[in-house]
Amino acid sequence: MSNKQRDENELVLVPLGGAGEIGMNIYLYGYGPKKNRQWLMVDVGLTFPGPEEPGIELIFPDISFLQDDHNHLVAIVLTHAHEDHLGALTELWPMLRAPVYATPFANALLQGKIASYGTREEFEVTEMPLGSRFDIGPFDLEYVGMTHSIPEPNALVIRTPEGTIFHSGDWKIDPEPVVGALVDEKRLLEIGEEGVDVLICDSTNVFKEGHSISEGEVAKSLAKIIKNAPQRVIVTAFSSNVARIKAVALAAKAADRYIVVAGLSLWRVITAAKETGHLPDDIDFLDQDQYAHLDRKDIVLLCTGSQGENRAALARIAKGEHHRIKFAAGDMVIFSSFTIPGNERSVGGLLNDLSDGGIEIVTVANELVHASGHPQRDELKQLYKWLKPRSLIPMHGEFRHLREHRKFAGENDISRSALMTNGEVMRLLPLDHKDGPLIKIDEVPTGRWYLDGKTISIKHEQPMRDRRKLAFVGLVVATIVLDEEDNEILDLLIDIKGIPAEISEKKPLKEVIDITIEGTLKSLPKKKRRSVETASEAVRRAVRAEIYRLWGKKPECIIHLSRV
Ligand SMILES: [Zn+2]
Ligand SMILES: [Zn+2]
Numbered sequence: 122m123s124n125k126q127r128d129e130n131e132l133v134l135v136p137l138g139g140a141g142e143i144g145m146n147i148y149l150y151g152y153g154p155k156k157n158r159q160w161l162m163v164d165v166g167l168t169f170p171g172p173e174e175p176g177i178e179l180i181f182p183d184i185s186f187l188q189d190d191h192n193h194l195v196a197i198v199l200t201h202a203h204e205d206h207l208g209a210l211t212e213l214w215p216m217l218r219a220p221v222y223a224t225p226f227a228n229a230l231l232q233g234k235i236a237s238y239g240t241r242e243e244f245e246v247t248e249m250p251l252g253s254r255f256d257i258g259p260f261d262l263e264y265v266g267m268t269h270s271i272p273e274p275n276a277l278v279i280r281t282p283e284g285t286i287f288h289s290g291d292w293k294i295d296p297e298p299v300v301g302a303l304v305d306e307k308r309l310l311e312i313g314e315e316g317v318d319v320l321i322c323d324s325t326n327v328f329k330e331g332h333s334i335s336e337g338e339v340a341k342s343l344a345k346i347i348k349n350a351p352q353r354v355i356v357t358a359f360s361s362n363v364a365r366i367k368a369v370a371l372a373a374k375a376a377d378r379y380i381v382v383a384g385l386s387l388w389r390v391i392t393a394a395k396e397t398g399h400l401p402d403d404i405d406f407l408d409q410d411q412y413a414h415l416d417r418k419d420i421v422l423l424c425t426g427s428q429g430e431n432r433a434a435l436a437r438i439a440k441g442e443h444h445r446i447k448f449a450a451g452d453m454v455i456f457s458s459f460t461i462p463g464n465e466r467s468v469g470g471l472l473n474d475l476s477d478g479g480i481e482i483v484t485v486a487n488e489l490v491h492a493s494g495h496p497q498r499d500e501l502k503q504l505y506k507w508l509k510p511r512s513l514i515p516m517h518g519e520f521r522h523l524r525e526h527r528k529f530a531g532e533n534d535i536s537r538s539a540l541m542t543n544g545e546v547m548r549l550l551p552l553d554h555k556d557g558p559l560i561k562i563d564e565v566p567t568g569r570w571y572l573d574g575k576t577i578s579i580k581h582e583q584p585m586r587d588r589r590k591l592a593f594v595g596l597v598v599a600t601i602v603l604d605e606e607d608n609e610i611l612d613l614l615i616d617i618k619g620i621p622a623e624i625s626e627k628k629p630l631k632e633v634i635d636i637t638i639e640g641t642l643k644s645l646p647k648k649k650r651r652s653v654e655t656a657s658e659a660v661r662r663a664v665r666a667e668i669y670r671l672w673g674k675k676p677e678c679i680i681h682l683s684r685v
Contacts, residue, residue: 129153129154129155130152130153130154130282130283131152131153131154131155131283131548131550131551131554132150132151132152132281132283132284132286132548132549132550132551133150133151133152133158133546133547133548133549133562133563134148134149134150134151134286134321134514134541134546134547134549135148135149135151135186135544135545135546135547135565136148136149136516136541136542136543136544136545137149137182137183137184137186137543137544137565137567138166138168138181138182138543138567139164139166139182139205139516139517139543140516140523140541140542140543140545141518141519141520141523141542141543142168142519142543143205143325143517143518143519143522144166144167144168144169144205145166145167145168145180145181145182145205145209145569146163146164146166146205146206146516146517147162147163147164147165147166147182147184147209148162148163148164148288148321148516149161149162149163149186149187150163150260150279150286151192151546152258152259152260152281152283153259156191157191158192158193159193159195159258159259159260160187160192160193160194160195161194161195161196161198161257161258161260161262161279162187162194162196162197162198162217162219163198163199163200163277163288164198164199164200164206164207164290165197165199165206165207165208165209165210165213165217166182166203166204166205166206166207166208166209167179167180167181167204167205167208167209168180168205170571171463173585173589174571174585175585175588175589175592176573176574176588177571177572177573177585178572178573178574179208179209179212179571179572180569180570180571180572181209181212181213181569181570181571181572181577182209182543182567182568182569182570183566183567183568183569183570183579184213184216184217184570185566185579186565186566186567187216187217188216194217194218194219195219195220195257195258195260196219196220196221196222196257196258196260197210197214197217197219197220197221197222198221198222198223198257198262198277199221199222199223199224199227200274200275200276200277200288200290200291201224201227201269201271201273201274201275201290201291202223202226202227202230202231202271202272202273202361203271203291203361204361206290206291207223207227207231210231211231211234211235211238211239211240211241212240212241212572212577213577214240214241214242214244215241215242220245220247220257221244221245221246221247222246222247222249222255222257222262223246223247223248223249224248224249224250224251224253224264224273224275225248225250225251225273225397226271226272226273226393226394226397226399227273228246228248229392229393229394229396229397230361230389230390230393231246232246232393233389233390233392233393234389237385237389249264251264251266251273251275251302252264252265252266252305252308259281259282260279260280260281261279261280261281262277262278262279262280263277263278263280264276264277265277265278265305265308265309265312266301266302266304266305266308267289267290267291267292267293267304267305268292268293268294268295268298268301268303268304269290269291269292269293269295269494269495270291270293270336270359270361270362270364270365270492270493270494271361271362271363271494272300272301272363272364272394272397272399273301273397273399274290274291274292274494275290276288276289276290276292277290278312281550283550283551283552284316284318284319284549284550284551284552285312285315285316285317285318285319286317286318286319286320286321286549286550287312287317287319287320287321287508287510288321289320289321289322289323289504289516290323291323291325291494291495291517292304292323292494292495292496292504293333293493293494293495293496293497293500294332294333294496294500294503294504295333295335295336295337296335296337297335297336297337297338297340298335298336298337298364299336299337299340299364299365299367299368300336300363300364300367300394300399300400301364301399306507309504309507309508310507312507312508313507313508313509316511317508317509317510317511318510318511318512318549318550318552319510319511319512319513319514319549319550319552319558319559320504320505320508320510320512320513320514320535321513321514321516322501322504322513322514322515322516322517322526323495323496323516323517323518324515324516324517324518324522324523324525324526325493325495325496325517325518325522326493326495326496326497327497327498327501327515327518327522327525327526327529328522328525329497329498330497330498330499331497331498331499332497332499332500333492333493333494333495333496333497333500334489334492334493335492336364336365336368336492338489338492339365339368339457339489339490339491339492340364340367340368340371340372342488342489342490343356343368343369343372343455343457343490344368344371344372344375344376346453346455346483346488346490347369347372347373347375347376347378347421347455348372348375348376350376350453351418351451352417352418352449352451352452352453353417353418353420353421353422353448353449353452353453354373354378354420354421354422354452354453354455355421355422355423355424355435355438355448355452355453355454355455356369356421356422356423356424356454356455356457357423357424357425357426357427357435357454357455357456357457357458358423358427358457358458358491359427359458360384360386360387360389360390360425361386361390363390363394363399363400365457366387366390366391366394366400366423367399367400367401367404369421369423369457370400370404370406370423371404372421373421374404376421377419378418378419378420378421379405379407379411379415379419379420379421380404380405380406380407380421380422380423381406381407381408381409381411381412381415381420381421381422381423382406382407382408382409382422382423382424383409383412383422383423383424383425383434383438383443383445383446384424384425384426384433384434385425386425387423387424387425391406406423409434409445409446410445412445412446413445413446417449417452422446424438424446426471427456427457427458427468428458428460428461428464428467428468429464429466429467429468429469429470429471430467431467434446435454435471436467436471436474439471439474439475439478439480440474448475448478448480449478449479450478450479450480451479451480451481452480452481453480453481453482453483454475454480454481454482454483455483455484455488455490456468456482456483456484456485456490456491457490457491458491459485459491459493495517498529501526501529501530501533502533505530505533505534505535510535511537511552512535512537512538512539512552512558512559513526513527513530513535513537513538514538514539514540514541514547514549514559515527515530515538515540516541520540520542523540523541524540527539527540537558537559538559539559539561541561543567544564544565544566544567545561545563545564546561546562546563546564546565547559547560547561547562548560548562569581571585587677590677591618591619591677592619593674594619594620594674594675594676594677595617595618595619595620595676595677596616596617596618596619596620596676596677596678596679597615597616597617597618597620597634597664597668597676597677597678597679598615598616598618598678598679598680598681599613599614599615599616599634599638599660599664599678599679599680599681600612600613600614600615600681600683601613601638601642601660601680601681601682601683602683602684602685603642603682603683603684603685604684604685605684605685608642608647608650608651610638610639610642611685613635613638613639615631615634615635617630617631617634619676620668620672620676621672624668624671624672625671633667633668633671634664634667634668637660637663637664637667638660638663638664640663641659641660641663642656642659642660645659653682653683653684656682657680657681657682658680660680660682661678661679661680664678664680665678
């Protein structure tokens, strides 16, 4: 390779999602000269809508950057099966059209979801054994087994002719993961010996001192609580946490109880975990049909809904709306989970519903019933020690996490690091580039795409603004038919949505609007009345002004004016 050619080849990183936020991870690694790069996509995650996105089902990163023909995507590689890492794949694949690689559990869960919900277009997934090393275009890739809160969490080593990246994925160091192998320490040491130029690393728990709690510790604690429970025990957890499912099942068995499962997503995970050997075949999970036939003292119920989701099993049971499962005073509900920021209200409502029914509630606030799947400071330090990275880019965190992670790495002898935000193009390699490493060289469009019903909405600003507006101020629609000759009103239809009838004490609201319309049309000079646009606009303004006078808020107002 000539020197000039070598100069031109570089490795860049572009996060399309996941930098400065926890959710919708998509990391693009591009290799080659600027005009002709080959792109590798690591993960295709989604995020969930909040109150600012009424009516939206899911949110994906904007991938329009890859729709440009020059940007050749060579592969999509998945690190693990959490929704924030693979949840957008079935919706976005038709716009990406690249081969997909995943380890067996992620593939099994993906196939289970496709079987339940379908996919926009069928695509192949190449299933890679754990620890695989394989070449894709200019990238020499290797899966390295970590531990997390789902089976088969993988870090990804990305070797290029310019150097090596260690992309951590989501991880922790769990000495007793309950499901799956320990972190592959031997391999990590070897990779560290070989040399890691840039560590791209999980920042979720960088503010927490010490070491994360092991799944094994949680399992022991759950077993004790379940053993001592006087009546029914209900456990709700994140459905993808197979270690927790196994821990609850074993605790039930040890307490001579049956385990009953309610919630489709739990069944999907159990099926995928059994298929891939992460749950023993001999654990007998009973369906909710069996619930009513069993004695209260003989049941551990595992169900979905730890975040207070309205449609999930637990909320429906708590409200007495579940057709098969009922709780009674003295039963115990264990929240083997934490509340995701933003869900406090719905979880609070659920806790109140349960308390109201005389249910005993156990959460992380009073017992050891949950552990995070992300590394705390001692684990980050341990990984630095194994890998000895020459530089670091913090990922999987809000800006405060990324900033803190950078500071923490600096205190631990990683002096070279950089912060990235979505859409920034950063040159990672060569590390000895004349302009220095980790330099921002470009920017690409980023943003959010919305799954709205069945449609992926790209230009969503206006509809979303309209929806928020309608939710706040309501709507008036008036259809006015005028006589062609003398402009008398022949017909007038008024529809009102979302405006309280009490805004006028004296007259019904319809009549108020009716009078306003008639008055406005009468007061218009003849010439202005003849123009449909001018007359409509005058009426619209007058109706909004009158309602504002009475109500203090201006509604949306649509006027259809025609002549016969
Ligand atoms: Zn994640
Ligand atoms: Zn994860």
